[in-house]
Amino acid sequence: MTHRLALVLIAFLSATGVAAQATEAPTAPGAENTENAPQLVRSGLDAKLEDFRWVNRLIVVFADTERDPRFIQQMELINARPEALLERDVIVFTDTDPAAKSPLRQKLRPRGFMMAFVGKDGIVYFRKPLPWSVREISASIDKNPLRQQEIRDRRQP
Structure with missing residues (x-):
């Protein structure tokens, strides 16, 4: 129910012209307190992969400047479609x-634009030199054995 409400809220905010604000910090499905809801997009300058192991999957988007057309397109x-990622x-x-030589940059060693996917287990599953749609990212995530187990667990009563 709250997932559907979040989708309706995002659609409403898109229609009213505040979509950028809505997608920066969308409400996670099932989150009741919006103050504690996880942000979808965050700065990676201080992030460490180890802090998210077994908690979150990570998409890391690198570029040499925020004006890189590939970075803009990826974002x-x-x-x-933030709800699919959440x-x-x-x-x-x-x-x-x-x-800045962030911990993520030191670990993943990008050259120019790069989008990387890190699973909950901390393994880097793919690195892409071009932007990918959320549909492509979601399909890759859904092939992951841990994600398949999560899907099976949700189906059981």
Whole structure:
């Protein structure tokens, strides 16, 4: 029920012109307190992969500048369907400052634009040099054995 309400809220906010604010911090399905709801998109400058192991899947989007057209396109694609990523326990980290040498940048070693997917187990499952739609990202996540187990567990009464 709250998942449907969140979708209706996002659709309403899109129609009223505040979609950018809605997709920066959408309400997680089942979250009752919006103050404690997880943010979908966060800065990755201080993030460490280990802090999210067995809790969240991570999409990490790197670019040398926030003006990179591939970075802009990737973020537009992500912001177009945040509910699909939230349903899969995804957090999106962005890093557009190579000079900062963030822990994520040191671990994943991007060159220019790169989008990487890190599973809940901490394994880097893919790195892509071009933007991917949320549909493509979701399909890749759904092939993961841990995600398949989560789906099976939700089906059982």
